[in-house]
Structures are given as C-alpha cells and as structure tokens.
Amino acid sequence: xxxxxxxxxxxxxxxxxxxxxxxxxxxxxxxxxxxxxxxxxxxxxxxxxxxxxxxxxxxxxxxxxxxxxxxxxxxxxxxxxxxxxxxxxxxxxxxxxxxxxxxxxxxxxxxxxxxxxxxxxxxxxxxxxxxxxxxxxxxxxxxxxxxxxxxxxxxxxxxxxxxxxxxxxxxxxxxxxxxxxxxxxxxxxxxxxxxxxxxxxxxxxxxxxxxxxxxxxxxxxxxxxxxxxxxxxxxxxxxxxxxxxxxxxxxxxxxxxxxxxxxxxxxxxxxxxxxxxxxxxxxxxxxxxxxxxxxxxxxxxxxxxxxxxxxxxxxxxxxxxxxxxxxxxxxxxxxx
Amino acid sequence: xxxxxxxxxxxxxxxxxxxxxxxxxxxxxxxxxxxxxxxxxxxxxxxxxxxxxxxxxxxxxxxxxxxxxxxxxxxxxxxxxxxxxxxxxxxxxxxxxxxxxxxxxxxxxxxxxxxxxxxxxxxxxxxxxxxxxxxxxxxxxxxxxxxxxxxxxxxxxxxxxxxxxxxxxxxxxxxxxxxxxxxxxxxxxxxxxxxxxxxxxxxxxxxxxxxxxxxxxxxxxxxxxxxxxxxxxxxxxxxxxxxxxxxxxxxxxxxxxxxxxxxxxxxxxxxxxxxxxxxxxxxxxxxxxxxxxxxxxxxxxxxxxxxxxxxxxxxxxxxxxxxxxxxxxxxxxxxx
Numbered sequence: 001x002x003x004x005x006x007x008x009x010x011x012x013x014x015x016x017x018x019x020x021x022x023x024x025x026x027x028x029x030x031x032x033x034x035x036x037x038x039x040x041x042x043x044x045x046x047x048x049x050x051x052x053x054x055x056x057x058x059x060x061x062x063x064x065x066x067x068x069x070x071x072x073x074x075x076x077x078x079x080x081x082x083x084x085x086x087x088x089x090x091x092x093x094x095x096x097x098x099x100x101x102x103x104x105x106x107x108x109x110x111x112x113x114x115x116x117x118x119x120x121x122x123x124x125x126x127x128x129x130x131x132x133x134x135x136x137x138x139x140x141x142x143x144x145x146x147x148x149x150x151x152x153x154x155x156x157x158x159x160x161x162x163x164x165x166x167x168x169x170x171x172x173x174x175x176x177x178x179x180x181x182x183x184x185x186x187x188x189x190x191x192x193x194x195x196x197x198x199x200x201x202x203x204x205x206x207x208x209x210x211x212x213x214x215x216x217x218x219x220x221x222x223x224x225x226x227x228x229x230x231x232x233x234x235x236x237x238x239x240x241x242x243x244x245x246x247x248x249x250x251x252x253x254x255x256x257x258x259x260x261x262x263x264x265x266x267x268x269x270x271x272x273x274x275x276x277x278x279x280x281x282x283x284x285x286x287x288x289x290x291x292x293x294x295x296x297x298x299x300x301x302x303x304x305x306x307x308x309x310x311x312x313x314x315x316x317x318x319x320x321x322x323x324x325x326x327x328x329x330x331x332x333x334x335x336x
Numbered sequence: 337x338x339x340x341x342x343x344x345x346x347x348x349x350x351x352x353x354x355x356x357x358x359x360x361x362x363x364x365x366x367x368x369x370x371x372x373x374x375x376x377x378x379x380x381x382x383x384x385x386x387x388x389x390x391x392x393x394x395x396x397x398x399x400x401x402x403x404x405x406x407x408x409x410x411x412x413x414x415x416x417x418x419x420x421x422x423x424x425x426x427x428x429x430x431x432x433x434x435x436x437x438x439x440x441x442x443x444x445x446x447x448x449x450x451x452x453x454x455x456x457x458x459x460x461x462x463x464x465x466x467x468x469x470x471x472x473x474x475x476x477x478x479x480x481x482x483x484x485x486x487x488x489x490x491x492x493x494x495x496x497x498x499x500x501x502x503x504x505x506x507x508x509x510x511x512x513x514x515x516x517x518x519x520x521x522x523x524x525x526x527x528x529x530x531x532x533x534x535x536x537x538x539x540x541x542x543x544x545x546x547x548x549x550x551x552x553x554x555x556x557x558x559x560x561x562x563x564x565x566x567x568x569x570x571x572x573x574x575x576x577x578x579x580x581x582x583x584x585x586x587x588x589x590x591x592x593x594x595x596x597x598x599x600x601x602x603x604x605x606x607x608x609x610x611x612x613x614x615x616x617x618x619x620x621x622x623x624x625x626x627x628x629x630x631x632x633x634x635x636x637x638x639x640x641x642x643x644x645x646x647x648x649x650x651x652x653x654x655x656x657x658x659x660x661x662x663x664x665x666x667x668x669x670x671x672x
Contacts, residue, residue: 004439011433011467020465024443028450029460033426041461043426045485046384054428054481055464058472090369090379092390094430094479097347103340107360114364124365125377128391129356131347133669136394136474143430145390145481149381333469 013222014266014327018231036157037235039080039218042150049150051086053077056143060334062109064183066176066195069142070112072270072336075199076221077144078120082201083217083273085156085208086148088120093127094143099134109140120199122146153212160215161236165304166282168275170203170289171196171297172248173225177267178256180335189259191252198271198294206292207275210284216276219269221336223327225301226265228274229312230326240312242302242324266327268335276304349558350602350663354567372493373571375416375554378486385486387422389413392479396670398445400519402512402531405478406448408606408672411535412557413480414456418537419553419609421492421544422484424456429463430479435470445476456535458482489548496551497572501640502618504611506539506625507532507633508584509561513603514592516671525595527588534607534630542628543611546620552612555605557672559663561637562601564610565648566662576648578638578660602663604671612640 009016026035033041040053057073074091081088093113097106117124175196182189200219207214216236220228225247233240249257249264257264271294277285282300289295312324345352362371369377376389393409410427417424429449433442453460511532518525536555543550552572556564561583569576585593585600593600607630613621618636625631648660 006433006435006437006439006442006467008435008467008469011465017465021463025446025463025465028443028446029429029453029463031459031461033459033461034463041426041428043461043483045386045425045483048382048384050381050483052426052428052481052483053462054430054479056430056432056466056479058432058466058468060472089381090377090388092377092388092481093365094390094392094481096392096394096432096477097342099342099344101342103342106342107364110361110364117365123367123369125367125369125379126389127357127361127365127370129347129353129361130392130394131342131344131669132394132474133344135471136396136670137477138468138472141432141473141477143390143392143479143481145388145428145430145479147379147381147386147388147483333467334472 008333012327014227018326036159038157039083042084051081051084051148051150053080054143054145055080056141057336058141058334059180059336061183062140064195065179065193067197068109068112069140070109071116071197073142073144074113074116074120075197075270076336077146078122078199078201079219081146081148082204083219084150085154086150088122088146088148088201090125090147091117091122092145093124095129096137096141097131098137098139099131101139120201156214156217158216158218158232159235161232161238161276161304162215163238163304163306164279165215165276166279167240167301167303168286168289169225169299169301170273170295172250173269174249174253174257174264174267176270177332177335178253181332189252189256193252196269196271200273200294203292203294206288207285210288211277211281213278213281214275218274220272220274221268221270224266224268226324227327233312234310237309239305239308240302241305242314244314244316246299246301248297248299270336344669348663350563354662372495374493375419378420387417387420387484387486389416390479390481391416392477393672394477394670395516395672397519398476400531401515401529403533404445404448405476406445407452407533409478409480410449410452410456411533411606412672413482414458414535414537415555417482417484418540419555420486421490422486424458424482424484424537426461426483427453427458428481429460431465432473432477433467434473434475435467437475456537492550492553494552494554494568495571497568497574497612497640498551499574499640499642500615501551501612502615503576503637503639504622504625505561505635505637506609506631508586509605510585510589510593510600510603512606513668513671514589517668518592525588525592529588532605532607536607536609536630539628539630542624543621546624547613547617549614549617550611554610556608556610557604557606560602560604562660563663569648570646573645575641575644576638577641578650580650580652582635582637584633584635606672
C-alpha cells in the first residue's frame with residue numbers, strides 16, 4: 001500500500017470516513033453484523049436480542065452551552081443503542097486523561113455523566129482509566145460502550161428503507177455543531193444557541209407505542225442529516241426526496257450558518273433522530289413525536305422513492321431540484 | 337473540592353488509581369455490579385449471563401517485540417472477559433487517530449487486531465473512528481469493549497477468595513512491561529525479551545475442564561502481580577502468603593529489573609493469569625495449566641490465609657517475611 005496519511009476528513013463522518021470504513025475496515029473485519037454499518041450491532045446470544053455499540057468523544061471545548069463531554073458521551077451511546085430499537089441498559093466508560101488535568105473538572109464531567117445516565121435509565125457497570133503524560137492527549141477523551149435489549153419484533157437497519165416510506169426528522173438541525181463552533185472559535189454569535197444533546201430512547205419508545213412498522217432510525221450526528229440520508233439511500237438501494245421548505249433550523253443557527261457559508265444539512269446533531277416509517281402510519285408517528293418533549297419540532301422531511309437508488313434529491317424553495325451529496329470535506333473537527 | 341490535579345500515578349494501576357476509583361468513581365456511579373471492581377461486569381439479561389468490559393490502550397511505542405497495540409487491544413479485552421469466566425464473543429473497537437498518521441501503519445495495526453480476533457474466536461461487530469488534529473493525541477489510541485457469555489455455574493469475583501485457596505500464576509512475570517520499557521527508552525538490554533500479550537480464554541477453558549471450583553481469576557496487567565494480589569486480599573478480606581522462591585521471572589527480564597531497581601512484582605503482564613482455586617483441586621489445575629501452551633511455566637505462588645486480612649505477605653528467599661504493599665507510584669506510564 002502506498003503510504004498515504006490519515007486526514008481530518010477521515011473522521012468527518014462524510015465521504016472519506018465512509019470510504020475508510022467500507023473499503024478498509026469492513027473487508028478486514030468482515031462479518032455480517034459489522035457490515036450492516038448501523039449505529040450499533042444487533043446480536044443474538046442464547047436467544048436474547050441485544051444491541052452493542054461503542055463511541056469515543058473528543059469534543060473541544062469540554063463544556064459548552066447545553067452540556068459537556070459528559071452528557072455527550074452518555075447520550076451518544078444511549079442513542080446508538082436506541083437507534084437499533086434497543087432499550088439501553090448498561091454502559092462501559094473508558095477515560096483517557098492528560099497528566100495535570102484538574103480533578104475538580106474531572107468530577108464535574110463525571111457528575112454530568114452520572115446525571116445523564118440516571119436520566120437515560122442506564123448503569124455504568126465497567127470502566128477503565130488511563131492517564132497519559134502531558135501532551136499525549138488534549139485534556140480528556142471519553143469512550144463509552146453500551147448494551148441494550150431489543151424487544152421482540154423490532155428489526156431496524158439502515159438497509160431497511162422502502163419506497164413509499166415517510167422520512168421524519170424529530171426537530172431542528174445543526175444546533176450541536178454550530179454551538180460547538182461558536183464556543184470553540186469564540187465567534188460570539190449572539191442569540192440563543194445550545195447543543196441539543198439528549199437521550200432519545202424515550203422518544204423511540206413513543207414512536208414504537210404507535211406502530212411496530214418502523215424501518216430505519218438514525219441519529220444524524222457527524223456528517224449531519226445530509227450524510228445520514230445518503231448512507232441510508234445507499235444501504236437500502238432506494239432514492240430519497242426531501243423538501244427544502246421542510247428543513248427545520250433554529251433562527252440563530254440558520255443565521256450563523258448563512259454568514260459562515262455552512263450548510264446545516266451537514267452539521268452534527270446530538271439529540272435528533274430520523275425515522276423511516278410506512279406511509280400509512282406516518283401521521284400517527286408524527287403526532288406521537290410531537291407530543292414528546294424531544295420531538296416537538298418534528299417534521300416530515302420527505303419520502304423514499306424507487307427512482308434514483310442511492311441518491312438523495314432536494315426540491316428547493318424556489319422550485320428547483322438538486323442532488324444532496326454526502327459530506328466530502330471535514331467541516332468541523334472534534335465536534336463530538 | 338480542592339483543585340488537585342490528575343497525576344500519572346492515578347493511571348498506574350496502583351494505590352492512587354485504586355483511590356481514584358474507589359473514592360471518587362464508585363460513589364458517583366454507585367451500583368452493585370461496578371462495585372465488584374472486577375476486570376469486567378457480570379450481567380444477567382433475560383436470564384442470560386454475560387460479561388461486559390472496556391479497556392483503552394495508549395501504549396508507546398505502537399510496535400514492540402512480541403506484538404503491537406493491535407494485539408494488546410484485542411487480547412486485553414478478551415482477557416478481561418475470560419477473567420469473568422466468560423467465553424468472549426464480540427468486540428467493539430474505538431479508534432482515536434492523530435491527523436497525519438500513516439494509513440499503512442494503521443492497516444498494520446488493524447491487521448494485527450484481525451489476527452488476534454481470529455485467534456481468540458471473537459468478532460469485531462461495531463466500531464467508531466475519530467481523527468483529531470495534530471498534537472491532540474499521540475499517534476493512535478484504541479479502545480476495545482467486549483461481550484462474552486458466562487456458562488452456568490461460574491461465579492468468579494475478586495471478592496471470592498477463601499482461606500485455604502491455592503494461588504496459582506500461569507507463568508513468568510514482568511515480560512510485557514520490561515519489553516515496553518526497553519523498546520521505548522531504547523535501553524538496548526540484550527537477551528531474549530518479548531511482550532507476553534496473548535488471549536487467555538483457552539487457558540481459562542483448560543482450567544474449567546478440570547474443576548468448577550475456581551474462585552478468582554485475574555490477569556495482572558498494570559500494577560503487576562503484587563497489586564492484583566493486594567486488591568484481591570482487600571476485596572475478599574483475606575490474607576495472602578506468597579513465597580519469593582516461587583516467583584517466576586525470565587532471566588533477561590530479571591537482569592534488567594535488577595539493574596534498574598524495578599520490582600517485577602509490580603510490572604505489567606499481558607498474557608498471564610492468577611487463579612485462586614480450592615486446595616483439593618490445586619494439583620489438577622496446575623497440571624492442566626502446565627499442559628496448555630500459555631501455562632507451561634505455571635507455579636503455585638502461595639495460599640490464602642485467614643490471618644492478616646487485606647494484606648499480602650512474602651516469605652523471602654533468605655528466610656525473612658515482609659509485607660507486599662500495593663504499587664504506590666507510577667513505574668511505567670503508557671505500558672498498555
């Protein structure tokens with residue numbers, strides 16, 4: 001192999017990440033579970049259906065409006081499990097701490113993790129702490145892994161979208177990513193802006209309370225809604241049509257995106273989900289989402305079509321139509 | 337709280353690590369599973385007994401005689417599961433890569449992980465890749481988490497040692513730690529020296545093939561055999577007596593330890609285990625260990641006693657007797 005180097009784009013959640021995973025990691029660790037490329041792995045052990053997921057958090061800064069790396073680390077893995085249709089149960093926590101890091105700050109982060117774990121109804125049951133010399137890591141990174149139980153009859157996967165499915169989004173886009181950018185670069189955009197970090201398992205429960213006919217759930221984190229839709233279109237071999245007029249973005253976030261020339265479609269969310277459901281239940285699911293505190297801003301974003309498989313198209317506000325490509329560059333490093 | 341700072345000692349596996357975990361982490365995430373402080377968590381989900389574990393690897397250098405961070409990351413978590421008596425099944429892998437890291441080197445590490453996973457009979461089923469800007473992490477860190485199934489009737493825990501138990505060690509001490517130190521500091525100690533990194537699940541199976549009466553299994557990684565024994569004595573509220581004459585150390589490792597003034601009792605191992613078994617089966621277990629390739633050098637290190645609970649004593653070669661304290665300082669950072 002030619003000695004190329006890893007770039008930030010390989011971790012963006014966009015096209016290069018996708019290529020690194022599909023062209024290098026998947027062939028190496030080839031197995032049907034990993035190949036599904038879902039947020040978590042769906043396993044069956046002695047007849048019990050489980051979800052298993054892992055995620056590392058390297059966000060900078062550690063604290064930001066709406067939360068900290070602590071909430072993010074718990075909610076992120078809880079959400080990966082929830083997107084498999086699982087009830088999250090147990091978390092493992094791996095800390096990497098830079099020598100000299102404040103013990104008080106560490107306790108603040110851990111206290112945030114405990115609060116988030118209590119809220120999500122999960123227990124931290126195993127952990128590991130590494131301390132590395134100054135300069136070997138920037139302050140604090142946290143890995144969380146998790147296990148959940150998948151109730152019978154739930155078979156969610158990014159390859160399960162079907163033509164006709166309604167594509168629902170639970171609320172506004174880009175709140176997390178733009179909040180981090182604003183905090184890190186001290187851009188001082190004014191207006192209310194906060195990370196949307198939240199545990200989505202209860203919103204998922206609300207969805208399943210009205211129907212079992214849910215095909216795909218996905219929380220559009222790195223790479224945003226645009227990249228998540230692109231991956232689902234590719235994996236399910238279907239087309240997706242969305243309407244620009246339906247894309248929800250909070251005012252201050254939209255203003256900041258406009259000024260910086262950033263498309264909110266590609267900015268990370270940490271408390272939103274995409275749901276692909278059969279058209280006949282879409283109205284009920286939308287209503288259930290809207291009556292949940294984390295889904296008040298839910299919208300129908302568009303629908304799955306048999307045409308243009310693997311591609312996402314957007315009908316624009318001004319009556320045009322354009323393709324929605326996957327994110328190609330790294331917009332924002334260390335966003336989660 | 338006073339604003340103290342995290343030191344390398346907090347990650348040493350020794351006394352300060354122990355205090356950080358028992359005095360700060362455990363009270364925060366208080367639950368009976370975590371409180372057992374075993375290498376992994378023993379869970380029951382819908383009647384199925386599972387082990388769950390997480391470990392982060394920050395070893396420097398990435399490649400060393402006997403292996404690389406790749407083997408270490410797979411074997412480390414496989415061993416944590418095996419020490420719960422579990423048959424390791426599935427791994428999650430979290431990569432943190434420094435921008436600019438060689439893709440070729442990454443593939444070498446991942447290929448080592450695949451080989452190690454195949455050897456251990458586990459599948460990597462979920463993963464996460466983060467790339468951080470230059471300087472935010474030193475080259476490559478890897479977290480692995482794992483799930484295994486615990487066969488019925490196995491109840492291992494560090495609090496289960498009983499007076500009379502024989503304390504067995506599967507082979508020589510300190511090979512991994514001294515190899516890393518030699519490689520990193522370019523000390524150029526000559527003589528055969530290599531990390532003992534290995535997956536111990538099959539050695540565990542060999543032990544269980546002769547008896548179910550195994551009380552504690554522990555792989556003495558950071559902090560070494562001395563610290564592992566101290567933790568087991570404390571958790572089980574028993575005393576442990578070991579004989580210095582029985583402590584196995586390879587010649588070149590012993591020579592290097594002597595010259596540097598390092599006690600091999602506190603140096604990390606990555607392919608050894610301590611087994612606490614009922615005295616009546618100790619002979620059979622020792623024989624089973626010795627007929628396994630990873631247990632050829634197995635010895636009876638000593639025994640559990642009712643006296644001096646929480647403390648480990650060593651009968652020295654010259655007929656003396658001394659306490660074996662837990663490791664207090666950090667001997668070797670980034671050893672695993």
